[in-house]
Amino acid sequence: MFKSIYIRLAFTNLKKNKRSYLPFLVTSIITIMLFFDMSIIMDNSGIKEMPGAGSMRSILGFGTVIVAIFACVFLFYTNSFLIKQRRKEIGLYNVLGMGKKEIAIMMFWESLMVGGASILAGILGGIILGRLMFLLLYKIIGYQTSLQYEVTGSSISTTLILFAVIFFVAFVSNLIQVRKANPIELLRGGNVGEKEPKTKILLTVFGVVTIAAGYILANIVENPIEAISVFFVAVLLVVIGTYALFVAGSIAFLKLLRKNKSFYYKAKHFHSVSGMIYRMKQNAVGLANICILSTMVLVTLSTTVGLNLGMENIMGNRFPKELILTIDQSNEETIRTVDTIVAEELNRQGIRQENGYRCQYVAMVTDKEKDGFSFYAFGSLFYPNRVLVQIAPVSYYNEMMGENLELSDQEAVIYTSSKTPYGKDHFRIEDTDFTIVEEPDAIPMEKKQNFPVMESYILFVKDQTVINNLISSLPESGEVSMEYSYGFDLTGSEEKKEAAAEAITNRIQNDYGIGGYLELRGVYEEDFHMFYGSFFFLGIFLGGLFLMATVLIIYYKQISEGFEDRNRYQIMQKVGMSRREVKKTVNSQIRMVFFLPLGLSVLHLAAAFQLIRRLLSSFNLTNTNLIVACTIGTVLIFALIYAFVFKLTAREYYKIVTR
Template sequence: MNSVHNFLFYPRLALTNMKKNASIYRPYLLAGGLLAGLLYVLDSVGVMVEKSQMAGKDIMQVIVEICGNICMLFVFLILFYINSFVMKRRKKEFGLFCVLGMEKKHLGFVLFWEVLIGLTASLLSGIIIGALFSQAMFLLLLKLVELPGKLMFTIPFQSVGRTCLIYGTAFSIVLVYDLISVSRANPIQLLKSSETGEREPKTRWFMAASGTAALAAGYGIAIHTRTASGALHFFFPSVILVMAGTYCLFQAGSVAILKTLRKKKDFYYKPENFVAVSGMIYRMKQNAAGLSGICILSAAVLITLSTCASLYVGEEDILRNQYPREISLYAGAENAESLPSGVLDHENAHQPQQVPEAILSAARSLALEHNCELENMMDFYQLSFNADYNGNRIRAVRGYDPGTLMVYVLTLSDYNRNNDGNAILAPGEAMYYAPAVTLGDSVDLCGLGYRIAGRLEEFDITQLPGFATPRDLVLLILPEFADLQDLARSSRGILGEEDGNRIQVSYHCFFDLKGPAQGQAGFQAEFKDRIPGITRGIARDQIRTEFYQLYGSILFVGIFFIALFLTATVMIIYYKQITEGYDDRERFQIMEKVGMSTAEVKNTITRQVMMVFFLPLGMAVIHIIVAFPAMCSLLSIFSMYNTRLFAAFTVGSVLVFGAVYLFVYRLTARTYFKIVQE
């Protein structure tokens, strides 16, 4: 009986401790349950997608799995971060237990039961909530990808097992860290750990300068990145620089600014400013990590929300940018030998016009069979390759690296026909369109020289369907088809046989269908087999489902990332308010005793809290503004060129998140005021 009593002593003590520290543990367990629910829902949705027979399930499953792995990493970081706040408030309590005679191994038993209770509560609440909402989230995914579905309750037990394994591992790491932390401290250190103040930090000019330099470098990269390849390769390094600069400036730069304010006697020696500035100086080292974390997470929420929403809402525009007509046909054009013998004129097999003649004749015949007509036709010859640009020298290269340009070459007749133009080029002359580069009076194209007759100020990018990076573009207009053939041969000579054989002049044909829906469906079902010589054929309606699945899945996982980042942001703000409240309580009690009124104290509290907690939001908005051009370049990889739509969602994201941030601030500020005024 006594052994049973001893066994139950530690879990009872752990429960009592958690109840006494409810203000700390309630949000901890709430966050733990929410994060467990997120993990379970993601995993269960992935299982449901895998077991379904829906078309295109593979791409959705991959996106959900990637999101799940990233979320798992963030869950570990968030739980560990929150636990550090909890332990700081509990160490004094543990020190008291030691003074009263409890050994550290007994503290270990208490910690074990507290972690076990937290793990059990988080898992139970998370899995129950996740089970209730997982099917709804699966239906939401189906809605986003525009597939039918019906509500049915199911609990994938493999998802339960994986969630328990992930959470068990996370809480085990937390427990080991807590045990090591307590075992290394003596009772006196534990008693005073929560009261240990920060020494006044020195003005670390080197860190402040380094932070300024890192932030300037990150901003510079983002501002000057105007190509999609540059954004793809340099945007994430610039993010790392901005994150490092943000932390350094919050830690060292803020101290330098506060000390500068302290030297201004007219400002500093006012009661409200004196308390706010002096208090922030002494705790800025502690604040830096939290404030920079809030800033970075806020920026992550804004970027995720604006980009995912823009891609989803703009998916139809993206589809039409890549496929401007209902039917897209592609074929090799340098000779007609690939045509079937029934349509091939062997004596003129080298003549490229046989390719479009054969393709268009077969397309019109097939359309007539289905009571349809071809309309809005657009066709052209095209040569494309990756190239390096150095001065007025353009050379074909292998691969696609930062700074590499995509060179597209059209014939003058195709350009005039598709643009209702009347441009004239003499032999050896060229026109060009290039948003990112400027050519001089002449250009060396893979060893072939051309005089520049003019620069096009505008060009309809939809004439190059499937091309996703307009700022990387160099479009050249050459006089004749023979010029394209000569340039293709010269490019192949530079790259060699293995890589050069992929550079071929191709024929592109795009058109819409006019006729009954049944006839259009029949044409789309047969055209790939009935039209001779094409190397690729795409029907826009057939590929629309894949688009909806891709961008719907992106928005779906974006919702989870936003929930994850918001949870982390709210928890950091909440625990920071509690920590600030306990640190400030005695200080403000002293200020009241020396003559400050309650109204003055409350006004000082409000000023300090607002200065501390709205600075990260303001800096996050600045980060988003600076990153906007680079984000536009990144979105162009998806053929998302609607800058106004992205700007509207960015502004909307800032307003919505600002409202949420203000709401969280007001809730947590009440806790802060309550602690300070106790």
């Protein structure tokens, strides 16, 4: 009988507080659905057998971990809003004779109802939504073969255990808060008066300096590989600075507004500014969270959309020619053999090559120094000052460019992979100095990029004798060898191209034992679509999750503040403030709260743009116009959604304070 009373009481409480619990319930269900669907896709047996599945499953596995961590943090965060709003109600139960043990039992049933309903609805909804997500993923990656949609027991059990633990820990946390508080504290709830917070100049300056340091760091880095490590440092600095700026800088900003008499002494500004000053201590963290989440949405969606839409640019940079054959160690006999095999197999398939190039060169990794380049034999290739230098006879340059250039032993032609030209008269490597006689803007062998993953130079010298003399003068000269690259575009069907590529590879490696590898763009294209399509899918997935979190935090923040402000607005109406003036004040206050985080998040994105460009160039996306368009489009769409949420929450806030 007593259990049934607690169950009815718990159900009545949830019904009575539906305005608070319904958004939490919906969000919990959506979060569970997303995690469950990610697990379903990860465990699908068909996906495991797809080409390029390893990379795709790694990306989706990373996304699953992110969703799990996010679910823990986010559900605990929103749960704190709920328990804060119900403190007075729980205190009233305690004063009316209900002991803390009985309150704990009632709260247990409430948590069981919310958690159980969320998990059950989340899994059922995930099963329904999963098929749509499954089809969306295959549409994005362009995979043609239809695969079987599967719901695995491991996905159900993992989801059930994870979220059962989250809801149980949240219940225990609520219980501890109630047990520690006395009835008077609970009854007073959020009505405890706040002292005016002091202006913390040092913390404000710290926030500005930290954000500025993050911005500067994001814009001074040039190497894309270095940008990956710098990105996390810059993000950490900006996150710390954002919290400091909202905690201390927001108070300083509001006090400056209060000093501006022409702005402050207006009905719609007076109440909102003064009220926000007193509550900014508790608002600051929430506003910082909104700002950081908004930035995450913008960065995630703009980059992944750019990667997906820029596939042609990515493939063009990664494969300057449709077929590229690279021989590890080559000599004149090897080159003749390879050229003969290529010609024979292309003729056998009835296809022909065009726009081709051939080049034999020695490749070496060097350290870029002030007065030249020094040979580097060991260690990591991807280091900010590491440069790849390829040295080839000028005869190959003449063949590529249709020229008849003659060089002396000390002369060279130089080509750099960067769009920034070399622009010097001399090129010095170890103790050998070359006079640069020509620097072409383009060659068929390699395309220029704004931010190459590794800066490289191709140096064309007089002949093989010059190259041999240079190699013999290098330390650790045994570490370098002559390589041969043969690249060209093809005419004909994809089947014939693949057949020719397979035959060339088999004959070179198996019949002649020549070391090397062949890359055919069409073969790799499906893998690339899988890889970048998975990123896009994950971007939509996580972007939607972060957006949902942003909306819910804003909603709960405004609803909780509405209940706190209701008495204040009622007093203001009694002393003569009209409903129209109340509405103006409400809009003024919410506009400040809403658009300050949005404005700062857009500023964060703008400051990080150069760093994002460099990061995307490591994925071979160099189309700056496309990246800019994707970024602006993402910001505009997000701002429209943000404005819609502003209208919605402003209306709810107004209803509460005028009730």
